[in-house]
Amino acid sequence: MSPTATDRRTTPVHRTTFALGEEVVPYTYGDRCTEELLALLADQLTGVDQVLLVHDAVAGDLARRVAEGLSAQVPVQSLACTAREELKTLSTVLALAEEAVAGGTTRGSVVVALGGGLVGNVAGMVAATLFRGLPLVHLPTTPVAAFDAVLSAKQGVNLAAGKNMVGTFWTPRSVWCDLDWLRGVDERQVLTGTAEMAKNVLAVVPEREDDLLTAVAGLGDERSDALVRLLQIGVDAKAPALRVDPHERREALVFEYGHTAGHAMELASRGALSHGEAVGWGMLVAAQVGRRLGHLDDAAVAAHARVLAPLGVRGEAPPALDRALVQRLLLRDNKRGYLPGSGPDVVPMVLLDGLGSALADDAGRPLVPVPTALVHEALDAVLGAA
Ligand SMILES: NC(=O)c1ccc[n+]([C@@H]2O[C@H](COP(=O)([O-])OP(=O)(O)OC[C@H]3O[C@@H](n4cnc5c(N)ncnc54)[C@H](O)[C@@H]3O)[C@@H](O)[C@H]2O)c1
Known part of the structure; x- marks a missing residue:
């Protein structure tokens, strides 16, 4: 699943795929490659009548950059979503869906989720339910989202009784990540994303221990490939x-x-x-x-x-x-x-x-x-x- 050495030499972006059952999801990523990623994504939006960009409210500048990068190809409607667990509810999904349709989202649109795992889940619920299903594209902006949450078909929101108790499965069409987007998040988010990878090493891929330890040692260094x-x-x-x-x-x-x-x-x-x-x-x-x-x-x-x-x-x-x-x-x-x-x-x-x-x-x-x-x-x- 790792990109080949050839990929790394010939292009600044890496491409890999993961399968959720029968469905294969391309994941394209790199470091400081936003413009290139957006150009590649825009190429895939031919025939789409609108991008519904659901973005983390704290990522407004990045959302504007994404909208600019895609708008030559397709109109973009941007809706902000506040990433707070108490707002991760069906009411938020419903409010976004109402606003989306009022702003021109149709059966021919694509939902693009820009944010951490929370916004990915909320936008995933909008994508899974609006018009009984619209294509979903993830642009993860936190380590938890980029390393873990987007690698899943699980979409969900919270009930008073507990987290993610209402939800469904909806497979993303594709995932795109400039790892530079992750550098704004606070230490606790980085620690959590990294701890989940430590879990993966211990429980699934122990042969990657050196890789993990090298990454952890390089986390503070922007020039590292951590x-x-x-x-x-x-x-x-x-x-x-x-x-x-x-x-x-x-x-x-x-x-x-x-x-x-x-x-x-x-x-x-x-x-x-x-x-x-x-x-x-x-x-x-x-x-x-x-x-x-x-x-x-x-x-x-x-x-x-x-x-x-x-x-x-x-x-x-x-x-x-x-x-x-x-x-x-x-x-x-x-x-x-x-x-x-x-x-x-x-x-x-x-x-x-x-x-x-x-x-x-x-x-x-x-x-x-x-x-x-x-x-x-x-x-x-x-x-x-x-
Ligand atoms: N579907 C799944 O399988 C799955 C897996 C793991 C987690 N999740 C869900 O994901 C959520 C946790 O994800 P998370 O840790 O990304 O939390 P989050 O989405 O709540 O983001 C954490 C914080 O980082 C902020 N943020 C997001 N992007 C930023 C950026 N680029 N710069 C600065 N701040 C930024 C957010 O506003 C928020 O305050 C939970 O709701 C969890 O249930 C789902």
Whole structure:
């Protein structure tokens, strides 16, 4: 899935593809190549009557640049979307759809999403539902979006009861990213995007560890190819599972590695831990569970520490968390529904039986029922005795 050496020599943009089931999605990316990307995208919009550009409200300047770059080929209607989880709702999708149609969007239009994962999901919902489906193009502007969220057909918005509870599957037509767009985001976003790639290395592509560590070391240096490396890790890790499991209900559940304890710790920290840090801590807990069950050896546990330490997730400096709250939140994990009848004595978790190898059940799902008491023990081992 990585671009070939020839691609890198002969063009400033890289091209790769990933498959979501039967559908193959081209992903074109590079660093400081906005004009070239827009020219290539414009070429693909022949016959389209309007581009509906749904953009993150903070990315207004970039949205104007995108509109200018495409408008010689096709009229562009730009609508801003505020990236706040409490506004990631069906009401926002409906308001955008009303405004879009009032502004000339038709069945012959294309939705272009410019922003992070949130705007990608909201625009994805507009694309999936307006006129019962319009083509969707992603222009990701955050590491989470570029390395992870756009590599998915999942579109969704939140309910009061939880995140992404209303949604559907809608495959993007194509993805385009100038990695320079990512340089405006704050450190927590970069950390989260990078932690998800550390997860991919530990759970799926351990042979990319050096690549990851080189990228992490180069993150502060604008001349490094750190962002390109991270994007390639994302595509290479996710593509094989998404090809066979585009709805992310079986093999692709492996990407939930670290998320069970991680999500509980993120919520219990009340904002002190970023999603990325929390997933990092969650992977350390999952490694301890795996070790206690005899699936992981000391070398694999040490690899977790090696990969996560440069991200600030260091066993010797655990976060101070309300342990009882973490334990309660563990029981609200959304993977619980995959193992019907599992009561409070069991926590469904993604576990590894080696680096890059997840334990799977008979249905091909990488989910293991773990005794709750054992997860508490692993939490104590990672966070220190309560
Ligand atoms: N579909 C999927 O499979 C999938 C996967 C992962 C995450 N998601 C969703 O994505 C969202 C998280 O994505 P995210 O981390 O990108 O968050 P986000 O989209 O909320 O963006 C994070 C912050 O960065 C800002 N931002 C965006 N682009 C910027 C830029 N270029 N410069 C400066 N600031 C910028 C946003 O305004 C926001 O404040 C969640 O809603 C999550 O549910 C979906």
